[in-house]
Amino acid sequence: xxxxxxxxxxxxxxxxxxxADKFNRDVEKKLRKVQKSNERLKNMELFVLDNSLxxxxxxxxxxxxxxxxxxxxxEIKKVGFDHFFVESFSTQTRLGDIFLEELIKSGxxxxxxxxxxxxxxxxxxxxxxxxxxxxLVKCKKFRIxxxxxxxxxxxxxxxxxxxxxxxxxxxxxxxxxxxxxxxSKDSLIFTNLRDFSNCMVHHPERV
Numbered sequence: 293x294x295x296x297x298x299x300x301x302x303x304x305x306x307x308x309x310x311x312a313d314k315f316n317r318d319v320e321k322k323l324r325k326v327q328k329s330n331e332r333l334k335n336m337e338l339f340v341l342d343n344s345l346x347x348x349x350x351x352x353x354x355x356x357x358x359x360x361x362x363x364x365x366x367e368i369k370k371v372g373f374d375h376f377f378v379e380s381f382s383t384q385t386r387l388g389d390i391f392l393e394e395l396i397k398s399g400x401x402x403x404x405x406x407x408x409x410x411x412x413x414x415x416x417x418x419x420x421x422x423x424x425x426x427x428l429v430k431c432k433k434f435r436i437x438x439x440x441x442x443x444x445x446x447x448x449x450x451x452x453x454x455x456x457x458x459x460x461x462x463x464x465x466x467x468x469x470x471x472x473x474x475x476s477k478d479s480l481i482f483t484n485l486r487d488f489s490n491c492m493v494h495h496p497e498r499v
Contacts, residue, residue, distance in 0.1 A: 341406065341482075342368055342376040345388070361391045373404075375438065375480075380408035381430040392434045406480075407436045411443035411467060418451025420463060428470065437476040441467060442484040445491040445498045457498055 344364050348356070356364075368376050378395075379388030395402060409427025412420035431439060441464070445452070464483070471479050485491065491499055 340373050340375065342371075342373045344368060344376070346377045346380055346408070356387055358387065358391060358394070361387065365391075365395075375404045375406060377406045377408065377440070378402070378434075378436065379430075381427045383426050389430070389434075392436075396434065402435065403437070405436050406438040406440060407431050407434075408440045408442055408484075411441045411464060411483075415449045417454075418449065419455050420450060422463075422466070424470070428467070428474075431471075432474055435475075437478070438480040439471055439475070440482045440484055442486055444487045445485060446487045446495060452495075452498065 344367070345361060348364070378392055379386065381389070392402075407427060407430070409431065410425040412423075413425045414421040414423045428439070430436075443460075444450075468481055471481055485499070488499065
């Protein structure tokens with residue numbers, strides 16, 4: 293009878309198992325370390341502000357139709373999002389204006405509706421003027437309580453040596469006071485610095 297001897301494990305195989313075991317131990321150690329953070333994240337209160345009614349038209353070659361708006365709005369309700377953007381208003385009548393009139397007429401709950409608005413629209417001699425932007429005018433018209441105020445810190449029409457950051461903050465505070473007095477004392481108000489990245493590079497002191 294022929295017999296053969298199985299070779300014993302080579303040093304390379306032992307080294308591979310040792311490396312794998314060490315890798316597994318390192319992974320388990322790191323997982324235990326972040327477990328507390330993961331638990332905290334899982335239990336944090338989440339705020340979702342849906343932008344599907346607006347963002348899906350950005351850079352699109354085709355605009356929404358009323359049917360599109362209705363379908364997206366129905367999906368937002370199905371998912372259960374409480375807060376959602378309805379429009380970025382302009383002086384012209386956009387489809388969003390017509391859609392809002394339809395929602396109001398049908399008695400839809402717009403307590404969680406948001407709109408975009410410029411912080412200022414008129415500048416004279418490099419200084420933003422207190423004229424109320426159309427976004428806020430239409431928020432009041434359509435009873436939209438929550439607002440995203442948008443502005444720039446490097447806009448060519450503004451002289452930031454004259455309109456300093458202290459004046460800008462005071463200007464913003466006046467807008468917030470107006471919103472609280474004219475839309476709702478419980479309005480949620482966010483700001484969007486559109487040129488944040490460029491400003492951090494060229495004028496970080498403004499941020």
